[in-house]
Amino acid sequence: MATLLWLQAGACSGNTISLLQAEEPTVVDLLTDFGVELIWHPSLGPELGEAVQAILADLVSERKPLDIFVLEGTVITGPAGSGRMDMFAGRPMTEWITELTNVASIVVGVGDCATFGGLPTVPPNPSASTGLQFHRGEIGGYLGKDWVSKLGLPVINIPGCPAHPDWISQVVMAVATGRAGDLALDEYHRPSTLFTTFTHSGCTRNSFFEYKQSTLEFGQGTRTGCLFYELGCKGPMTHSSCNRILWNRQSSKTRAGHPCLGCTEPNFPADDLMPGTVFKTVKVSGVIPKDLPTGADSLTYMAAAAAARISAPQWSREDMFVV
Numbered sequence: 032m033a034t035l036l037w038l039q040a041g042a043c044s045g046n047t048i049s050l051l052q053a054e055e056p057t058v059v060d061l062l063t064d065f066g067v068e069l070i071w072h073p074s075l076g077p078e079l080g081e082a083v084q085a086i087l088a089d090l091v092s093e094r095k096p097l098d099i100f101v102l103e104g105t106v107i108t109g110p111a112g113s114g115r116m117d118m119f120a121g122r123p124m125t126e127w128i129t130e131l132t133n134v135a136s137i138v139v140g141v142g143d144c145a146t147f148g149g150l151p152t153v154p155p156n157p158s159a160s161t162g163l164q165f166h167r168g169e170i171g172g173y174l175g176k177d178w179v180s181k182l183g184l185p186v187i188n189i190p191g192c193p194a195h196p197d198w199i200s201q202v203v204m205a206v207a208t209g210r211a212g213d214l215a216l217d218e219y220h221r222p223s224t225l226f227t228t229f230t231h232s233g234c235t236r237n238s239f240f241e242y243k244q245s246t247l248e249f250g251q252g253t254r255t256g257c258l259f260y261e262l263g264c265k266g267p268m269t270h271s272s273c274n275r276i277l278w279n280r281q282s283s284k285t286r287a288g289h290p291c292l293g294c295t296e297p298n299f300p301a302d303d304l305m306p307g308t309v310f311k312t313v314k315v316s317g318v319i320p321k322d323l324p325t326g327a328d329s330l331t332y333m334a335a336a337a338a339a340r341i342s343a344p345q346w347s348r349e350d351m352f353v354v
Contacts, residue, residue: 055201125173190226
């Protein structure tokens with residue numbers, strides 16, 4: 032049986048709420064079928080106060096083994112490196128994170144804040160927040176680029192704002208059943224099986240993207256048009272399986288008419304939320320999207336886009352909504 036401790040640092044609890052919706056496997060499956068012993072979770076654990084401190088003391092002293100340490104939320108190091116902006120169980124959360132990561136066999140960062148720093152790292156970042164092993168796209172973060180767990184693994188990152196529930200439960204299942212070594216990680220320590228393809232893969236609007244037919248306002252996006260060229264959809268350059276492993280087994284942001292925000296990428300939120308960048312495609316010279324589909328260059332993309340618009344069939348300009 033694998034022991035698991037889940038803590039929340041600078042978090043909104045969104046990933047906890049997401050985890051509770053997991054279906055393949057469910058949280059109950061993890062606990063009953065896959066041998067996960069949940070030592071404590073801030074929302075699910077019945078212990079409070081001194082009882083929690085006693086649990087943590089047993090783990091830090093290794094009187095009780097810690098197989099999997101999951102952190103949700105950004106690591107808050109302010110003010111002045113003291114970590115005292117985020118106190119937990121009588122100490123700065125940073126002290127607990129340091130001690131627990133040193134005794135854990137495997138460390139998992141869940142959500143964009145724990146993995147890359149997320150929203151709190153947008154300048155001026157008054158809380159001096161960072162991710163466990165990355166700060167935005169730069170490796171290092173709180174633990175440092177060379178840190179590895181007792182099993183010799185870096186932090187396993189499951190980004191997202193929040194992360195998809197089944198991403199969390201499937202990775203926890205894998206590490207709990209002794210298959211952590213089988214998880215191929217990409218350059219940002221994300222499991223490749225979940226983060227190699229793009230949000231664009233499986234999007235129901237790909238036919239509109241192919242012919243560069245755009246929706247111009249929210250609402251139209253639920254019926255026709257691509258959300259990339261005008262409404263800032265990051266789907267073509269965001270690594271995620273959101274349109275392959277559907278949310279609640281039936282939908283995704285783009286299927287619901289909402290542009291992908293790119294929340295599984297280390298540069299989220301894009302453009303640091305500067306005015307005119309949210310739900311809007313930033314363009315160079317008012318024409319060329321600043322952020323192009325991964326692998327595309329500006330000249331080739333614009334030539335292909337012009338040809339696609341000219342050759343677009345009539346159906347691609349019409350309302351395709353049926354059911």
